[in-house]
Amino acid sequence: MLQIHDTLKSILNSPANIVITTHQSPDGDAIGSSLGLMHFLLQMKHKVNVIVPDAYPPFLQWMPGNSTIINFSDQPDIAQKYISESAIIFCLDFNALSRIKQLGDLIQKSNSTKILIDHHRQPENFTAYSYVDINACSTSQLIYEFIASMEKIDLINKHIATCLYAGIVTDTGSFRFPSTTADTLRIAAHLIECGAENALIYESIYDNYSENRLRLLGYTLQHKMEVYKESGAALICLSNNELNQFAFTKGDTEGIVNYPLSIEGIKLSVLVLEKDGVIKLSLRSKGKFSVNDMARKHFTGGGHANAAGAISTLSYNETIQLLKNLFKQYAEEILK
Ligand SMILES: [Mn+2]
Numbered sequence: 001m002l003q004i005h006d007t008l009k010s011i012l013n014s015p016a017n018i019v020i021t022t023h024q025s026p027d028g029d030a031i032g033s034s035l036g037l038m039h040f041l042l043q044m045k046h047k048v049n050v051i052v053p054d055a056y057p058p059f060l061q062w063m064p065g066n067s068t069i070i071n072f073s074d075q076p077d078i079a080q081k082y083i084s085e086s087a088i089i090f091c092l093d094f095n096a097l098s099r100i101k102q103l104g105d106l107i108q109k110s111n112s113t114k115i116l117i118d119h120h121r122q123p124e125n126f127t128a129y130s131y132v133d134i135n136a137c138s139t140s141q142l143i144y145e146f147i148a149s150m151e152k153i154d155l156i157n158k159h160i161a162t163c164l165y166a167g168i169v170t171d172t173g174s175f176r177f178p179s180t181t182a183d184t185l186r187i188a189a190h191l192i193e194c195g196a197e198n199a200l201i202y203e204s205i206y207d208n209y210s211e212n213r214l215r216l217l218g219y220t221l222q223h224k225m226e227v228y229k230e231s232g233a234a235l236i237c238l239s240n241n242e243l244n245q246f247a248f249t250k251g252d253t254e255g256i257v258n259y260p261l262s263i264e265g266i267k268l269s270v271l272v273l274e275k276d277g278v279i280k281l282s283l284r285s286k287g288k289f290s291v292n293d294m295a296r297k298h299f300t301g302g303g304h305a306n307a308a309g310a311i312s313t314l315s316y317n318e319t320i321q322l323l324k325n326l327f328k329q330y331a332e333e334i335l336k
Contacts, residue, residue: 001183002117002131002145009150011113015045016087019112021103023094024053025250028060028205030093032167033117033139035065037090039159040147049082053100057251059208063166064159072103079103086112093139095123095132117142120303121292134304137179140167144187158195165196170205173258177306216246220256227260231327232335233268234260237320240274248275257282268334270323272316279312279319289334298326 018041022030034050041048050065054073060066072079083089089112091097097104107114114127119136136142144164147153168188172180175188192198224242226235236256246252257271261284268289271282281299283291284307291308295301301310312319327334 002133002142002149004131004146004149005129008115008129011088012041012044012046012150015047017082017085018046018048018088018090019082019086020048020050020090020092021100021107022050022052022092024100026052026054026056026060027093027254028170029138029140029167031056031060031063031066031069032163032165032170033092033143034163035063035069036140036160036163036167037092037117037143037146038065038068039157039163040143040152040155043155043157043160044152046088049086051079051082051103053103055250057249057254059205059251060166062204063163065163076102080106083107083110083112086110088112089114091116091118091127092143093118093120095120097124097126117146121305122302135179137177137181137184138168138171140164140171141184141187143167144191156191156194161191161194161196162201165191165198166201166205169198169201174202174206210249210252212246212248213252216243216248216252217256217259219246221259225260227263227266228324228327229265231268231331232266233270233327233331234263234266235270235272235320235323235327236260237272237316238274239316240276243273243275253282257284261286268327268330272312272319272323274316279314279316281310281312281319283308283310285334288336289330294326294330298322 020034020037022034038048038050051070051072070079083106095118097108115129116127117131119133119139121134123132220236224236257269260266260269267286269284273280283295285291290305292302292305295308295310299310299312302308
């Protein structure tokens with residue numbers, strides 16, 4: 001369980017201007033932990049602004065407080081103003097300022113007291129306080145532990161509970177990944193007691209697909225999934241053209257990378273997306289094979305042992321060829 005420093009506890013006990021920020025292409029845990037912490041800090045009488053680097057999908061836009069989030073790519077001036085007025089900045093669910101580009105530069109230059117709360121591997125040292133637990137299922141769980149460590153568990157209201165529950169559900173694949181512990185379930189149970197409506201939250205996230213998104217999934221599984229049984233690996237590649245055919249919007253490819261892992265014997269799955277000239281990779285594994293290592297060694301990226309993201313500086317076709325070679329090269333380790 002996360003233990004906060006006494007000095008930070010006393011800092012947070014007097015009202016201040018606070019900014020909360022998170023990683024680009026925010027996911028359910030990024031938004032859930034940010035808004036959950038925001039509602040907690042509001043209860044503590046702080047002035048709070050959540051700033052995200054860029055847009056996030058509609059199925060994450062329903063959480064309480066969503067309309068107050070500032071998107072840096074749309075409103076850089078307002079974001080800059082709030083950062084310059086802040087005394088405290090929380091960085092949630094990411095561990096390197098370089099990952100959030102220009103917003104990271106602003107935070108780097110700021111003299112505010114910075115606090116990192118995260119569960120990704122190999123964090124960079126850029127904050128005065130750092131709470132990293134790479135075994136935690138989600139940053140949202142760490143926010144719960146943070147509140148508990150502040151001895152303010154009684155302040156958890158329906159808003160906080162809803163946001164944190166949403167973050168935990170999305171980052172644990174609905175409580176099925178190995179990072180889901182007895183503590184995770186106890187925390188989730190308490191969040192339900194505090195007002196989180198679990199069925200409604202699940203529906204809001206997962207039963208909210210556009211027709212195009214579901215058809216893209218069907219097309220991808222039928223026509224684009226390549227299975228390399230001898231390496232225990234699978235590859236899905238989607239080009240700009242293909243994404244356009246299905247009127248791609250942000251979030252439409254989320255979760256696709258997990259499907260190949262449901263095939264017996266497949267322990268590594270990689271999704272390659274060509275989007276506006278950028279080659280993005282999502283990597284997932286089961287068991288010991290570390291996709292964090294693979295992403296760091298062969299591409300620019302990283303994350304967790306079983307889930308990572310990366311950018312490739314090679315062309316779309318070269319990236320695909322490299323991955324096929326890597327599958328052969330690492331076959332023994334993947335299948336272990
Ligand atoms: Mn997370």
